[in-house]
Amino acid sequence: MIAVIDYDTGNVKNVMKALxxxxxxxxxxxxxxxxxxxxxxxxxxxxxxxxAMDELNKRDLVPVLQEVVQRKIPLLGICLGMQLLFETGxxxxxxxxxxxxxxxxxxxxxxxxxxxxxxGWNQNEVLxxxxxxxxxxxxxxYFVHSFxxxxxxxxxxxGVQYSTFIPSVVSQGSVVGMQFHPEKxxxxxxxxxxxxxxxxxxxxxxxx
Amino acid sequence: MLAKRIIPCLDVDxxxxxxxxxxxxLRDVGDPVEIAAMYQEQGADELVFLDITATNEQRxxxxxVIERVSSQVFMPLTVGGGIRSxxxxxxxxxxxxxxxxxxxxxxxxxxxxxxxxxxxxSQCIVVAIDTWWNEETExxxxxxxxxxxxxGLNAIQWAKVVQKLGAGELLITSMDADGTxxxxxxxxxxxxxxxxxxxxxxxxxxxxxxxxxxxxxxxNVDAGLAASVFHFRELTVDQVKAHLREQKVVVR
Numbered sequence: 001m002i003a004v005i006d007y008d009t010g011n012v013k014n015v016m017k018a019l020x021x022x023x024x025x026x027x028x029x030x031x032x033x034x035x036x037x038x039x040x041x042x043x044x045x046x047x048x049x050x051x052a053m054d055e056l057n058k059r060d061l062v063p064v065l066q067e068v069v070q071r072k073i074p075l076l077g078i079c080l081g082m083q084l085l086f087e088t089g090x091x092x093x094x095x096x097x098x099x100x101x102x103x104x105x106x107x108x109x110x111x112x113x114x115x116x117x118x119x120g121w122n123q124n125e126v127l128x129x130x131x132x133x134x135x136x137x138x139x140x141x142y143f144v145h146s147f148x149x150x151x152x153x154x155x156x157x158x159g160v161q162y163s164t165f166i167p168s169v170v171s172q173g174s175v176v177g178m179q180f181h182p183e184k185x186x187x188x189x190x191x192x193x194x195x196x197x198x199x200x201x202x203x204x205x206x207x208x
Numbered sequence: 209m210l211a212k213r214i215i216p217c218l219d220v221d222x223x224x225x226x227x228x229x230x231x232x233x234l235r236d237v238g239d240p241v242e243i244a245a246m247y248q249e250q251g252a253d254e255l256v257f258l259d260i261t262a263t264n265e266q267r268x269x270x271x272x273v274i275e276r277v278s279s280q281v282f283m284p285l286t287v288g289g290g291i292r293s294x295x296x297x298x299x300x301x302x303x304x305x306x307x308x309x310x311x312x313x314x315x316x317x318x319x320x321x322x323x324x325x326x327x328x329x330s331q332c333i334v335v336a337i338d339t340w341w342n343e344e345t346e347x348x349x350x351x352x353x354x355x356x357x358x359x360g361l362n363a364i365q366w367a368k369v370v371q372k373l374g375a376g377e378l379l380i381t382s383m384d385a386d387g388t389x390x391x392x393x394x395x396x397x398x399x400x401x402x403x404x405x406x407x408x409x410x411x412x413x414x415x416x417x418x419x420x421x422x423x424x425x426x427x428n429v430d431a432g433l434a435a436s437v438f439h440f441r442e443l444t445v446d447q448v449k450a451h452l453r454e455q456k457v458v459v460r
Contacts (some may be wrong), residue, residue, distance in 0.1 A: 017279045115405060140460035
């Protein structure tokens with residue numbers, strides 16, 4: 001069972017439908033016991049960095065997520081959910097993030113002819129061919145965002161060219177982030193969710 | 209770099225995909241889930257569902273359609289037709305739509321754009337503008353009610369207004385070009401590009417693959433939408449994309 005973190009963010013159901021499609025059952029929850037007993041945890045997110053962190057704090061979810069990382073339960077952040085995994089966010093002021101990954105969330109630089117938000121399909125280039133998520137190389141995935149992760153290259157599995165190089169898949173240990181929406185990226189996205197499923201299955205094996 | 213998007217539009221009536229000419233002689237084309245899956249297979253980048261009857265009762269049917277499609281088809285879905293309130297938007301987004309498209313309701317109640325953008329984010333709010341070139345006044349007029357009523361509003365000015373109110377994307381249909389199969393209204397999109405900073409979807413006039421390469425090469429639109437050429441299998445999305453690739457237009 002996958003715990004999808006419930007903190008009042010938009011359109012979580014589509015993530016759950018995609019999980020069902022790749023064979024992962026999921027529940028939407030903000031209950032600590034349910035989250036910590038799950039085989040995998042997904043932090044979704046649509047909206048803005050500050051209010052999202054406020055909502056996680058209001059529901060006392062930050063220590064629960066810290067425990068998730070400590071126990072090495074595969075944690076996948078999607079879109080804003082990925083951004084929250086980093087140390088600091090600079091969307092409408094400066095906000096402290098969860099700090100599971102090194103780096104900060106900054107605005108996509110303006111460039112003539114390129115619109116912000118970046119909205120649409122962009123092509124991934126893989127920097128870590130040995131990663132279980134390397135199958136995304138050359139594939140297009142669906143992005144909707146105005147901010148991106150400025151982070152050390154060691155954790156960048158893949159990225160896309162826009163007004164700057166934008167990390168699209170980041171990973172460190174049991175923590176994974178995807179800047180695009182895998183649940184809206186047809187086969188390429190579903191394949192990434194299947195790769196995450198592989199992580200979940202390995203975790204379940206080690207736990208048992 | 210971002211790929212140019214190809215978007216089939218599905219007209220839905222009573223839970224089925226229908227197609228007619230100017231909303232008469234509606235012909236049943238099939239089940240929305242099957243048709244959406246077929247377009248996904250062909251490489252469509254997004255789908256627009258248009259509720260062509262848009263009564264209160266039909267809206268529930270439409271929400272059910274979106275619920276079913278979003279369980280099987282994994283790409284951005286936009287719903288338009290008869291969305292008049294925040295509750296209507298909520299219903300469609302909860303059912304699995306990623307965006308809602310406002311047309312007549314945006315003209316009747318512009319505040320709805322702002323309310324929707326504040327509640328759901330600009331990325332959820334598409335404003336659809338149907339327009340035709342008024343020879344007398346020499347401007348593009350905004351049309352409502354499925355293109356039957358001329359509001360006299362200047363479409364270029366209106367595009368500026370809706371953007372300011374928080375529209376995250378504009379779907380611009382040329383009523384002059386629509387149904388002609390003579391290609392997109394290039395001058396319209398060039399004029400729109402001067403004032404629009406959000407993604408722009410061109411609609412109306414597609415008859416052949418070259419119409420897509422023309423609009424992407426001559427204007428800065430982000431996406432091209434078509435309905436009948438795809439429904440009647442005159443063109444497939446992969447044919448369009450193969451042609452665009454040959455023409456060095458970036459597509460997925």
